[in-house]
Amino acid sequence: MTLLTIFRDIKSFVNKDDYDLERPDVTLQNFHPQLEIFFAIKGIFFNNHQSKKRFIWPALSSFMANVATGFEVMFIWRGLTIKDNAMATESFAYLIILGSVNLTYLGVLAHRTTILKLLGEMSKDFRYICNLAPNYRKCFLEGQLLIWKLTMTWGIFIIIVAILYLLNTFLLLIYQSLFATLDEHYVRPFIFPMWLPHDDPHRSPNYEMILIFHVALIFVAMASFGLYVPLSLHLFMHYYKLLDMILIAIDELFDELDESVVTLHVEDQRRMDVKAELGRRMGRIVTWHQSALDSVGAITSIYGPMLVYQVMFSSVIICLMAYQVAIQLAEGKFNYLFALLLLGAIVQLWIPCCIGTLMQTKALSLGERCFYSGWYKTPLTQLVRQDLLIFIMRTQVPVEIKFTGLPELELHTFSSIMSTAYSYFNMLRQYN
Template identity: 55%
Template sequence: MCSRQYLKDVFSRRDFDFDNPHLDLDKFHPQLKIFLFFNGIFFNNSESKFRFILPAASSSLAVVGLVLEAMFMYHGLSEEDYAVATESFCYCIILSSIPIVNLSVLANKAKIIKLLGRMNDDFKYICRLDQKYKKPFLDGQLLIWQLCYVWFIFTSIVASMFVGTCIVKLTYQSLFDTQNENTVRPLAFPMWLPKDDPYRSPNYEFFLVYHVIICFNVIQTFCVFIYVLFHTLLHYYYLMKLIFLDFEVLFDGLDESVVRLSSCNPQRIAVQLTLNKRMKRIVNWHTSVFRSVELISSIYGPSLVFQVMFSSIIICLIAYQIADYLDHGKINFLFVLLFFAGCIQLWIPCYLGTLLRNQAFEIGEACWRSGWHDTPLGRLLRSDIIILILRAQQPVSIKFIGLPKLELETFSSIISTSYSYFNILRQY
């Protein structure tokens, strides 16, 4: 009971000091730098050569698995065992993403550190503002914290199911099954060697350990990749929410009669400076969103291109495996789980892309509805308001060469394409 309550407290951050004016990104989200550490991003000693060890080991294991799965795929096609061939091809695509993600992160180390520096500056600045700004921002950060745990648990379950199912079958086989010369010990993935038996000792033990490592290697890479992506995008989504609050008080507490005074009058100058200061913060936050999303695009653009290009194939192949098992009167829960994971990992960036796009367009509408036309003070900010409205017409979206707009429409299109591929494959 105590452990359950402790987990609830950690998940809801019940004992965290939200009123601390010295809050920063590291104090609220210590997991962010820990996760990036596994991708080779060191913050205390960013130029250390040791940072290449984990990404190099992860990519090397993925390349070995890629070669093995390509060999299994060729064997499956040669034997006309299309279920094995399609399954191996699916694993080939998944394993190929690991070195792409690692290389993208390592090549953009400076950009990642710069991005986190901007986010930390936002954190420290907003935490010194009134509760009107601080509370909705920290509520959003709490949601990011909770989503991190949900995503980590979900991806861990996917990996654990592949490994756990294999271990459970092996344990049952060792304890209760009658052993004979035709007994084949289970592995997480199908194996084949051209001139050897992969299921004999010590081959079996080697492949069993390798499968356990590669399962968590894939999950660790995708868990960190998707988490950092939705963390950074949601950060700027909640930053845009604060812009709406600024529009609500843009003209509050200011004397409208100064508009009739000379432009050199001290009272008018003081009001003008106050308006300029308020508008400056809105423009700075708005510009920060555009620049940071552009930075995120350059960091994870190659990984997202690969993800979007091949997600339709992966989802199609997994659906084919599920249908093939159903044809034989069986249900493969692992592939069902993998199917949902494949859809979710694509849905997350597409949903966030739509969220950011809509929120950015609403900033222009909020600027128009800020009340500038109901007060004479609107004349003092007329040019600034026009420029901001025009700027808000440009969509905030992740852009990279070969990458379509990440929106829910893109997700729908990819799912439709997967279904078309699935029908073709089934007819073939």
């Protein structure tokens, strides 16, 4: 199998080329099978909700992350003691990443019922919308395909970073084993910075045990923070696309309805039928809007502590990663692993901020779309005037990603954090 074939297979997988978007049984489960897998890793089982086995991986991950956190604190102290800024900054960056492990698991496990309810509502949305008119189905599935592509792209990025971390170490190890001479004085490499007081971490069996622990930590980071980003992205994006359904419903509110019934008696059956249909259409719009408001609030409650942690420390970790890359560039080296981590740190912050802005803008546009929906051109407005006014007033309540201690997540927040990170970076460079 050539690299070109592998690339084509990956591209086909990301684009979901093998999935028939016209199939009548499109569901959340068969369109997004990754959701159940990802949440199972997080400790939520869908077939056996009360199984104690679901705590095994979260508990093991948290234990390893806590042990590694203790080591990183020790390495930071060691780096500062011997004035090794590279070691101190790299260890501090890893310390912040490890600090997110417990938060991601606790947020999900503590809101298990809320997550199951959310996924149940999302599954209902799939079944309902995919049985509506083709324009609803097409727009909805295009949005779901975009969600799939974004989550898979992030997953591929995380896998590539993890593979490069492993390859970087094991290729050096193979080189030392096969080609290095005794006078080159090489020591066996670690994946992450390592130091032990009163002992040599490079001697056996210390080296082998520590290397296995480092490999396990990579899987811990992938299963915790690596999955937090696509899961939160998926949940928020689902309700962002639900707002698109509301826009379509507003545009079609008066379509194919007999305007002449307005002149009929209030108890005339034709008038009552048209009024009932208008009520059903308005009811669907209001239900979708309320679902978006409630669900975004629920998602924010699940990931709120993690979002606060993300916003608090993103400027620091972006600064430290950029500083680490800059230090090594000054020495004629390029730390491509930290450059990739820097890119990931920027993207993971940009995603919720971008979604927050898009969601807020789309939600506020509902009232404007409703006002310019053509209600003034049709006498049918008399039948739903009060409903329209109430809905326009409801749309003034923004759909926003906000949590206690967290500024409203939008692109302005991202810009502010990046500016702060740049200020910290300049301060460190001047100090150095």
